[in-house]
Amino acid sequence: MKTPPLTLAEAQSRLLALAPTLAVDHREAADCAGFYLAETLTARRNQPAAPMSAMDGYALRSADAAGPWQVVGESAAGHPFAGAVGPGQAVRIATGAVVPAGADTVLLQEDCVREQDRVMLAGESPRAGRHIRPSAMDFAQDADVLAKGTRMGAAQLALAIAAGHRLLPVRRKVRLAIIDSGDELRMPGDACAAHQIPASNGPMLAAMAASLPCTIERHGPIADRRDALVAALEAAASADIVVTSGGASVGDHDLVRPALAAIGAELDFWRVAIKPGKPLLVARRGHQLILGLPGNPASAYVTGFLFMLPLLRAALGSADPPPRPIPAQLATPMDRGGSRMEFLRAVWNGTTVAPLDLQDSGALTPLAHANALIVREAGADAIPAGSTVPVYLLENGASG
Template identity: 65%
Template sequence: MKPPPLSLDEAQARLLALAPALSVEHRSIEDCAGFYLAEPLTALRTQPAAAMSAMDGYAVRAGESGPWRVIGESAAGRPLDRPLRPGEVARISTGAIVPEGADRVLLQEDCTREGETLRHLQAAAGPGRHVRRAGLDFGANDLLLPAGTRIGAAQLALAIAAGHQHLAVRRPARLIVIDCGDELVPPGVPGLPHHLPASNAPMLAALVAGLPIEIRRLGPIPDRLEALAEAFETARPADIVVTSGGASVGDHDLIRPALAHAGARIDFWRVKIKPGKPLLVARRPNDGGSQIVLGLPGNPASAFVTGFLFMLPLLRAALGAAQPLPRCFPARLAAPLPPGGKRMEFLRARWADGEVTAGTEQDSGALRPLAHANALICRAIDAPAATAGDIVPIYWLENGGIA
């Protein structure tokens, strides 16, 4: 007797618990974009290291109202070579160190200068005005980012400003994607009416673009046990193998027997979602650990949705992400929805102008509505009918579900 399908939450939790523990390496910081921090990021220096001007103007001592004598300049990278004395000011540029003895900056547009004499046209500013104090951004030994943070453009700049040249990250994941099915022909190859271009593997590879992975595609592989067994043997060095098609219960769905032949053990099969019910997860020994095999359905919308909900989180978890699962966002419905069914549903939808609209065509074999979608509406099991204006949870697709 087949076990009942798992809920989405249980299936995701079981899958993430199997994520391979990739080794940690120290990479040049400029090669770390897209990786996840394997260790907390701590500042090695103070930023700014000294008080700096936030504006172009003149550095002066608090409590003085002028006029003053201009005695030099503090420029970015070229500080004034002596302290200010009473009655003196220094020309200062944005990002320049505030001279010793000064504690505020007068804006240049609020001043008049005649030769070396400066007068201020406004009321005197208080201490600290237009000055970035030392350590305003961070101090040495401050914790800046926790482990598991993805390194994007801003995080990369922060790490460099904090004095780092290398970062601890997990090595790139080795991923192999296999297209399965007698009906498939390679992209661009003319076929007969019973043929389909093999689009799933390139689609899944594009879905994980931007993650630090080494990816290889195999196939299309015909529905023959020996061909699938050979593909699994070729895929043995991978950390994660993703198959598309052949994971259901038909006479030609041979993923499960091919996995048994390859020495893999099925961890779970079938999830209570639509599309994507015949999802399969297995593992087999690999280099002292376990290789994870993720069997996705063959219909393209099903493959995309399960790739989004399972393949992406699995890879993120293996790479050390603190939050590998995609996050839901609330959105207002632009049009009503009928009651939900006996499985959690993911409707291809378009979010625009603050509202989300489900596509009229939700067939799991249809690619055009998927290509026009930028969101998935998440509908709970037995969800009641929804009306226009109701708030529903959505997954945002164009950034992989992460804000």
Template identity: 50%
Template sequence: MSLLSVAEAQARLLALASPLDIEHAPLVAALGRWAAADIRALRTQPAADLSAMDGYAIRFAEMPGPWRVTGESAAGAHSGLTLAPGDAARIFTGAPVPVGADVILIQEEAARDGDQLRLAGEGPPCPGAHIRRAGNDFTAGTTLIPAGARIGPAQIALAATGGHGALPVRRQPRVALISTGDELVPPGAPTSGVRLPSSNAPMLHALITAEVPAIIDDRGIVPDDLAATVAAFTAARDANIIVTTGGASVGDRDFVRPALEAAGASLDFWRVALKPGKPLMAGRLGNAIVLGLPGNPVSAYVTARLFLVPLLRHLGGSTRLFDQRRAIRLAGTIPATGKRMEFLRGYRAGARVRALTGQDSAALAALSRADALIVRPPFSAAANNGDIVEILTIA
């Protein structure tokens, strides 16, 4: 079987899935998700002309002072005031502007003696100064958040101000994590000989949580045994995505592929022209998408960023599935590539990026120091100091 390009494998993985069903989530529960439909304003903001400052509402153009204070306007109250020439009204931030007022004289530039008010500074800088006009932010019916846009804290505030208490979003995907390998023990458990703490599941859990709101079910460690692996897949088939790490290659102790076939899964692709991460597979088991990641932790991390995160965004209804690459100059040198696309761990220093030493697919110390992946297309020539390369930022 020939190796798929990264782009082709990504496209085939996404073609296995459609965005999840729509639900209406309370505002805070919508954080980090994507709008499933255009979210339009149910009200106008501001709903009336409001004062932007504490001070006095006056008719400055007709009479630049002095004035007589005839009333007061407070935030949240309908004052019903109308100012005649020479009148002024005490006003507070957020309060409705009386009919007839053309500016707000800020408190710091006003001198008041009883009901008499005069100018104590330079005065208003322009007509309409310190007045927030009705509809200045948005009007009813305006699209506040377009479909497919990510909902962050500012969007939640905007939607709340627009009259919404819940927002249309896609259901959170259910992700089952399965770690395979006789050599693995749970994190924190004693190790002896060649046993190894399981790091992929907590790493993937953290990566998913940082990128996409999801319901994550860590199914633990499955031994290198065909029956046990089949049972693990069967038990997880109610998830939207089943993510495995390890056991996806062709060794005598690699049971993920035969276990998937035995459980009734259909395999869409296996092996990608990617370094690190060639033994990557994808398919379907019932309604679940199965994504088999390599067992080496750096390979698992890179492939999760390139495949799992875009898949989760796709299920969530995002219109921006892939992280944007950006051009930057190289510090140092990096070797030519072969037939696989390579993602080198690197770190940015000023306006340049440098490849880390320790590019082994199990070298977690180097990965923890990286804040970028240097993207190297297949058959790229060696790159020298000062050359332009592309990176994906990861921190």
């Protein structure tokens, strides 16, 4: 009896459990954008290391709140005042400068009047702790600042460096090979007869993967011959992950599975109950994982989004590899769902989302104009406008 297709959740879970384990590198923090931490990061210093002024003004004692004060020096960022503040004294202080010993408040420059070395109150009276960032306000030495599996963006890199780290523990880049196959495919820019099309899936999948730390090699387009596909798979033997596009279905010219058998790869699962993208397969060859995506471009994109990108994130050490939907209000009604979970190409305007009219898996125009995928559950009832639906947001440039 034929095994039924897996659900999306089952297929993603099985795939991610097979993600290759990559060696940990210690890279310069400034070169770690897009990587995921392989270990929890702890602070090696306090931030701030000493009490700092949050504003420009005068550091003084709150006990002398009425003033006036005698200015005895200056504390600038990187140039602290060497002495201590005594009764009736003040130190001119800049934002980010160390608060001198003896001072416990900062009087804003707009709340006072200065005449030569004498400062007089002209506004709100200073209070203890006012406009001072205490030591370790941001983080304390030995505190956890970033969890294992965190993706390093601009703010995370700044935090890691501020916490005293020059090198960060991250997984090495994924070695990814992309193979697109089909007799109908021609190189981009080549003339195409009526029975031929430009090979767009390989560049599309490579562009998707380029958002993550990968080294990408491309093979193809490959002819629909088993020996050609076997040769391409052998040429990609050093890759951690191989992604094929096309040839994963059941037709006479769909040769991915026979080619996998020829190289000794073991099929883990095949077919997922989603639309588009049902003929998806996963196989293993030693430590290498092979992900077979459908050949129709919208199917390849959707399965690349739902499977290839999460697999790459998992291999890189992400704490949460799958994409997560957000709730959005439906702008137009949707028909009853079919027998499979569907992912409708759609446009989200920040408030409402509307499915595009053309949903054919071979159509690239709606895919290029979409910035979201609406999830329609299998067998779902018709959904009226104004209803809340789950939506995956895409980063394909359509909304930018």
